Amino acid sequence: MNDATRVLVLNSGSSSVKYQLIDMAGGDRLATGLVERIGEPAGALVHRAGDARRTVEERYPDHTAALKAVAEELRRDGLGLDSPELAAIGHRVVHGGTRFTQPTRIDDAVLEALRGLVPLAPLHNPANITGIEVARALRPDLPQIAVFDTAFHATMPEHAWRYAIDKETADANSVRRYGFHGTSHEYVSRRTAELLGRAPESVNVIVLHLGNGASASAVRGGVCVDTSMGLTPLEGLVMGTRSGDLDPAVIFHLHREAGLGVDEIDALLNRRSGLIGLCGANDMREIARRMGEGDADAQLAFDIYVHRLKKYVGSYFAVLGRVDAVAFTAGVGENSIAVREAVAGRLSVLGIELDSVRNGVRGDSPRLVSAPTSRVAVAVVPTDEEYEIARQAFALLRQD
Structure with a gap:
């Protein structure tokens, strides 16, 4: 080099x-x-x-x-x-x-x-x-x-990435959970450890990448052990236009009862679902404005969004066994005070205590928004996927 x-x-x-x-x-x-x-x-x-x-x-x-x-x-x-x-x-x-x-x-x-x-x-x-x-x-x-995007999640154990369907059919068609937003999850988990003044290998982090596309990951010692997205970016959290987790039978029902074709259902679940399907808006700022005006659809969309997030955070506590930090990132995660408050503010039973003053401060640098007495740190870490791509590319060159 x-x-x-x-x-x-x-x-x-x-x-x-x-x-x-x-x-x-x-x-x-x-x-x-x-x-x-x-x-x-x-x-x-x-x-x-x-x-x-x-x-x-x-x-x-x-x-x-x-x-x-x-x-x-x-x-x-x-x-x-x-x-x-x-x-x-x-x-x-x-x-x-x-x-x-x-x-x-x-x-x-x-x-x-x-x-x-x-x-x-x-x-x-x-x-x-x-x-x-x-x-x-x-x-x-x-x-x-x-x-x-999928690489960081390749460390998931088989019991986390394999779907419970016929193995031969799944393997023949590459059907498994891959996960996405990997460069963001890797960057944010590492930066969270640095924020805590610890080596990534010693820290367990739940990363919540909340943009128009949204995903969660459970990272143990710098290694991903579970993530919310699956074969495609459709699985998991409620997103701007994607449904996230859904009973697969909904697809069969829509085909049989509503007469929708495969492409129509694909478009419905990927482009006309999630927040936009629930209330007609996929910008959390617009949803917050409408909630302030008493809009019931906007409030319901927000509540469903937060409910799904809490379910994933709780399940990843169980997966990791010990959690040192929950990190919020991407457009909504970095900027929505209300989302962070609604998610972290209701998880005190897990040792999470949010500091309302810290949470209300906006900034471009990684920061803690948890109370000093919180057993689990809550962090806001602006993601930087471009830097992570550059870092990984440059590291590969230095190995040659």
Whole structure:
């Protein structure tokens, strides 16, 4: 490995590309940006580097055009893809299946294997692969490293990841619990341990990643032993537009009694359920506003959301045996005082005591919001998935 310390992190979606350029020597973000509406008549690129902020509005017909535009904006700031200080490009890949459980240097064989995993993540992996292909074409000489959302959860024991269905059928079709948001859960569990002044290996943490997508994990000594999402990101907590846990027979009932087809039920459960299905809004700020006005649907949606969270927190106490901290992260977890109060404030029987003053303080740094007398720490830890991807990619380079 040379002395280059910069990692460009790419998160390629079906119609967008998010990126960050991070210098791992000090963890500084040299540039961040987003290209939106790729393939549509009118696109936009928002780029930030230092104090500079630029918006470019034009059509980006495909990911090649979008990434070339990103490269040009980086070049304008002296941070181009041809810089000798650029060590690697790290790619977020949603699904690694059972094969990819560690950061992986991408070559033709790896790329072909990723294409084989598309059926497990048909909405996400194709876009991730496109971003990889374009980046490799732009810098074929540069290490390209895939970091997988599912990887952190690969340590779950079989009794946690296996569904109780016929084993041969499950194995033949790769049906098992994989879990997602892994880079966030890994980052937050580690940062929580640091916040407590302890080594990750000595700390048991329940991580609650609460954004529009939401998931929980039980982390014992830095190792995931259970998580709420399953074969897909649909299982688990109530989310912005996803139902979370559901009796599977609901699907058969809707097909037989309502005449809904498979695709219609898929759309219902993934896009028109959760908070938006319960009250017509999936933004917790809007729900809180409506609750304040006495809106019964908003209140019910909030109560169902919190009830599911409490069930998972309680079950993960049982799984872990000892819990040192509960960590809230992502958009809702970091910013909703009411959600944290409703969840943690009702779990005093488990040794959780929230400090209302601390909980009411907003900030961008990891912080404790539990009372000094609380047996279990309650933390708010802003997630940083891009940094975690860069960290893992850079660590892999240093091993070579």
